[in-house]
Amino acid sequence: MTAAHSATSPKHIGISPRFAFEPKSSAKRRDGLAALAFLAPYLIFFVLFLAYPFFWGVWISFHDWELVGTLRKFIGLANYWDMFEDPIFRVSIRNTLLFTAITVPVMVAASLGLALALNRENRFHAVLRVIFFTSSVFSVTVATLIWIMVLSPDRGLFAHLFNSLGLQPIAFLGSPDWAMPALTITTVWWSVGFPMILFLAGLQQIPQELYDAARIDNASAWRRLTRITLPSLKRTIVLVVVLQIIGQLQIFGQPLIMTGGGPADRTRSMVQTIYETGFNEWQLGYASAMSLFLFGVMFLASMLQLYISRQED
Amino acid sequence: MASVEVRGVRKSFGAFPVLHGIDLMIEPGDFTVIVGPSGCGKSTLLRLIAGLEDASGGDIVIDGDVVNNVAPGGRDIAMVFQNYALYPHMTAAQNMAFGLENTRVPKDEIRRRVAAAAETLRIQPLLDRKPREMSGGQRQRVAIGRAIVRDPKVFLFDEPLSNLDAALRVQMRIELAKLHHQLKSTMIYVTHDQVEAMTMADRIVVMNEGRMEQAGRPLELYHAPRNTFVAGFIGSPKINLLPGSVQAIGSEGVTIALSVGGTLAAQVVPGDLRPGNEVIVGVRPESLHQASGSEGFAARVDVIERLGNETVVYASLPTGETIIFQDRGAGSIGIGSTVRLSADPEHCHLFHKDGTALSRTEQALAAALKV
Numbered sequence: 001m002t003a004a005h006s007a008t009s010p011k012h013i014g015i016s017p018r019f020a021f022e023p024k025s026s027a028k029r030r031d032g033l034a035a036l037a038f039l040a041p042y043l044i045f046f047v048l049f050l051a052y053p054f055f056w057g058v059w060i061s062f063h064d065w066e067l068v069g070t071l072r073k074f075i076g077l078a079n080y081w082d083m084f085e086d087p088i089f090r091v092s093i094r095n096t097l098l099f100t101a102i103t104v105p106v107m108v109a110a111s112l113g114l115a116l117a118l119n120r121e122n123r124f125h126a127v128l129r130v131i132f133f134t135s136s137v138f139s140v141t142v143a144t145l146i147w148i149m150v151l152s153p154d155r156g157l158f159a160h161l162f163n164s165l166g167l168q169p170i171a172f173l174g175s176p177d178w179a180m181p182a183l184t185i186t187t188v189w190w191s192v193g194f195p196m197i198l199f200l201a202g203l204q205q206i207p208q209e210l211y212d213a214a215r216i217d218n219a220s221a222w223r224r225l226t227r228i229t230l231p232s233l234k235r236t237i238v239l240v241v242v243l244q245i246i247g248q249l250q251i252f253g254q255p256l257i258m259t260g261g262g263p264a265d266r267t268r269s270m271v272q273t274i275y276e277t278g279f280n281e282w283q284l285g286y287a288s289a290m291s292l293f294l295f296g297v298m299f300l301a302s303m304l305q306l307y308i309s310r311q312e313d
Numbered sequence: 314m315a316s317v318e319v320r321g322v323r324k325s326f327g328a329f330p331v332l333h334g335i336d337l338m339i340e341p342g343d344f345t346v347i348v349g350p351s352g353c354g355k356s357t358l359l360r361l362i363a364g365l366e367d368a369s370g371g372d373i374v375i376d377g378d379v380v381n382n383v384a385p386g387g388r389d390i391a392m393v394f395q396n397y398a399l400y401p402h403m404t405a406a407q408n409m410a411f412g413l414e415n416t417r418v419p420k421d422e423i424r425r426r427v428a429a430a431a432e433t434l435r436i437q438p439l440l441d442r443k444p445r446e447m448s449g450g451q452r453q454r455v456a457i458g459r460a461i462v463r464d465p466k467v468f469l470f471d472e473p474l475s476n477l478d479a480a481l482r483v484q485m486r487i488e489l490a491k492l493h494h495q496l497k498s499t500m501i502y503v504t505h506d507q508v509e510a511m512t513m514a515d516r517i518v519v520m521n522e523g524r525m526e527q528a529g530r531p532l533e534l535y536h537a538p539r540n541t542f543v544a545g546f547i548g549s550p551k552i553n554l555l556p557g558s559v560q561a562i563g564s565e566g567v568t569i570a571l572s573v574g575g576t577l578a579a580q581v582v583p584g585d586l587r588p589g590n591e592v593i594v595g596v597r598p599e600s601l602h603q604a605s606g607s608e609g610f611a612a613r614v615d616v617i618e619r620l621g622n623e624t625v626v627y628a629s630l631p632t633g634e635t636i637i638f639q640d641r642g643a644g645s646i647g648i649g650s651t652v653r654l655s656a657d658p659e660h661c662h663l664f665h666k667d668g669t670a671l672s673r674t675e676q677a678l679a680a681a682l683k684v
Contacts, residue, residue: 209398215385
């Protein structure tokens with residue numbers, strides 16, 4: 001044994017024999033392989049069905065690419081420039097943003113209000129929780145058909161109400177002014193259950209002692225809501241807002257079934273335009289560019305929400 | 314500073330009764346500790362006084378006014394909770410100011426009171442911190458500060474030290490006692506720790522299974538417990554309870570033949586006690602001493618705890634029960650050895666078979682208090 005070798009022997013540098021004779025890299029490799037084995041099912045799913053289609057979509061968006069046929073012409077960013085010149089797409093951007101701007105606050109307020117009202121430990125409130133959640137399990141077709149009937153100017157619930165008051169029933173879905181609010185009401189009715197459950201879970205995490213302390217501190221019900229409940233729910237509120245923005249920016253089924261995007265394109269959404277461009281007009285490259293724009297909007301909105309919530313922390 | 318009176322208060326949760334009619338009078342400025350095992354109803358009683366629970370029957374009277382229908386915020390009380398209950402998104406200063414803001418106290422006055430409380434509790438450096446940035450002890454100080462700034466008539470403490478480590482608990486105990494001395498407010502303190510009760514209380518209330526077993530000064534409860542439950546709950550190490558039967562009743566007291574063999578005498582007022590009656594003798598560990606000859610009873614040493622200032626010995630009786638005593642023989646006893654133990658009649662308690670105590674004679678009480 002050379003002097004240099006003995007100077008760096010395990011004994012000399014004071015590490016335990018167990019670690020001295022078991023190379024660290026092999027233990028790490030073993031751990032890494034085990035971790036990979038556990039992650040593999042999701043990784044395969046992620047790569048095949050999320051990452052690959054995403055990058056494939058990015059690649060397609062740089063082409064004049066027809067759904068059927070052999071046209072695959074690289075055109076760089078032309079699809080992106082065209083998109084902003086396209087009056088139909090600009091209208092659908094406006095409509096989608098307007099729908100999101102109306103629906104998200106209403107959805108958050110309605111689901112929070114329901115959660116606050118139903119956050120009681122008794123059978124009656126448990127039944128009400130189930131009832132309010134039930135609408136969420138309907139498909140978009142069922143939910144929209146129900147509301148088409150409710151809003152029908154001939155035999156709908158509102159028509160009866162208007163008639164009983166001696167008023168002319170409004171054709172909500174045919175009115176340029178009322179069609180969008182009608183879609184909002186349908187969407188809120190259909191999807192309020194899930195955010196309500198998230199808020200209920202958040203409410204049940206708030207220790208009862210905080211409310212006891214607040215009552216002893218002479219806080220009114222309003223002060224308890226604004227100074228205890230809402231600050232304690234901040235993370236849940238951010239989560240619900242982000243999920244709702246992402247969800248509502250992708251609105252598709254409701255306008256497609258209830259209004260067909262009308263009247264006069266007043267309810268045409270971005271996803272509807274993307275769908276029609278890709279699958280009716282077969283312009284897959286152009287539709288991909290629109291999809292990536294929508295992805296960018298959703299990504300930015302989510303990041304902005306998270307940034308704001310972290311700033312306030 | 315206000316009195317608190319609990320008149321025949323009952324409380325049930327559904328069909329399950331937790332308080333069976335409590336009568337209690339707390340004088341203005343008293344530090345009263347309500348003590349008892351888990352589930353005895355002590356915290357429920359405190360919450361009833363606070364107004365956080367509604368009584369099923371009876372009255373809560375604060376400063377002469379029945380407050381049954383007064384909301385917690387209107388009772389002019391402050392409460393310190395076991396888990397601190399600090400508002401997590403507010404700083405220490407905001408936590409302390411919250412109650413004052415709710416009653417529209419002017420901002421300058423709020424600042425002055427928060428600063429004064431922070432100085433009293435030495436928490437000035439914590440005022441801008443949120444609860445998650447503080448240790449358990451610091452949070453508890455802030456929680457106490459939140460109570461102090463309101464200058465309430467009555468302070469309520471619900472096991473406030475139970476989440477702290479042993480050393481911090483002792484320190485906070487001393488500080489709370491000092492705080493009471495300084496503020497001279499009426500304080501009601503709930504704990505399951507009899508050491509906290511003995512060290513801090515002007516008056517202790519012992520509760521068991523929703524009933525008040527006894528209320529009195531700490532030494533009164535220690536030396537004249539009303540029953541075996543109080544005798545067993547107050548005092549550490551625990552009192553030894555030895556069953557036996559009355560052998561003789563004389564002018565010097567009652568002589569009892571113990572079930573484990575041997576005899577002990579107790580200086581009590583015999584009342585209607587007769588020879589042959591079954592009784593229970595209570596002897597505190599510090600009252601037992603090693604005996605010679607045939608005096609007392611025999612026990613086999615199992616465990617010796619040397620604590621420095623005292624040595625506590627755990628020994629087995631022939632019946633298998635454990636008896637605890639203090640060894641004053643400077644380590645002369647070894648594990649496995651057999652010792653004979655006895656106690657002076659003036660230091661023995663005597664209970665009827667149902668657990669109720671016989672009154673100790675005045676000489677016995679005087680001797681006990683002299684110790």
